[in-house]
């Protein structure tokens with residue numbers, strides 16, 4: 106079903122070879138991976154594509170998966186994840202400063218990343234990405250980290266913190282069954298991230314141990330519809346290349362469930378790239394342009410464009426408004442990523 110190697114030729118098939126040989130057609134039948142892909146290639150009666158097309162619906166060229174992901178079983182819903190901000194348990198220090206207490210637990214967990222396609226993830230709090238940690242600049246952050254997974258893990262936060270809180274050194278690894286308390290002040294203002302910093306990093310990050318860390322300025326940003334989108338990918342056959350791409354883990358989710366916005370409403374996307382294996386990922390918005398606040402550290406827009414490209418760990422706040430009602434696509438501008446899951450729709454309604 107998933108030919109990792111061609112023993113006859115004695116060489117490993119690359120993902121692209123695999124797509125060309127029709128491997129994905131078997132995948133399409135098994136998992137609902139897009140009818141779009143099933144429509145490529147040989148359509149003769151005996152071709153796997155034709156056989157599987159019968160199971161996954163008519164060859165409409167529809168650009169999404171067929172079937173549904175069980176979000177309840179996953180324990181997270183990509184739509185809810187867009188606006189799910191964890192502000193922690195709030196208390197105050199004697200000097201009046203705000204303290205935010207969080208608990209993050211590392212757990213091994215199988216997650217469904219496309220209908221019928223499961224990935225053996227390593228998670229923070231059972232979800233990929235982990236919870237979006239949010240604070241105001243200057244707040245004290247305390248994160249009680251418990252490792253209930255099968256491997257050593259850490260949490261390495263981007264932002265200011267002393268060396269002892271870095272979560273990257275050999276003596277800072279948290280073994281299964283152990284705990285560590287990360288404590289530091291939230292600074293600087295910006296859109297940051299956190300991720301496991303255990304070697305090999307590419308395995309620990311790709312398995313799902315990452316999340317967004319937003320530090321708001323003292324004067325809040327203007328009101329907007331705020332959405333967190335973490336661009337990610339999954340290497341489902343462990344060949345060092347991703348077979349599935351998404352924002353917030355579930356391929357094509359917003360093709361089935363478009364994001365509702367209003368004409369003239371400010372949309373603010375906290376966009377991060379945590380894709381492993383590929384050097385860049387990108388975001389392109391149809392029929393509109395957006396301001397780009399790189400790393401979210403400054404209040405002036407760095408750029409006005411319709412496409413941004415990020416290396417891993419790179420992130421920016423995007424702000425835009427739609428002028429007209431209707432359906433507008435957003436997707437990676439690496440067409441291959443888009444066709445393997447990283448695309449979605451905004452549904453724009455008239456203001457009432």
Ligand SMILES: [Cu+2]
Pocket residue numbers: 257258259301302303309310314
């Ligand atoms: Cu780890």
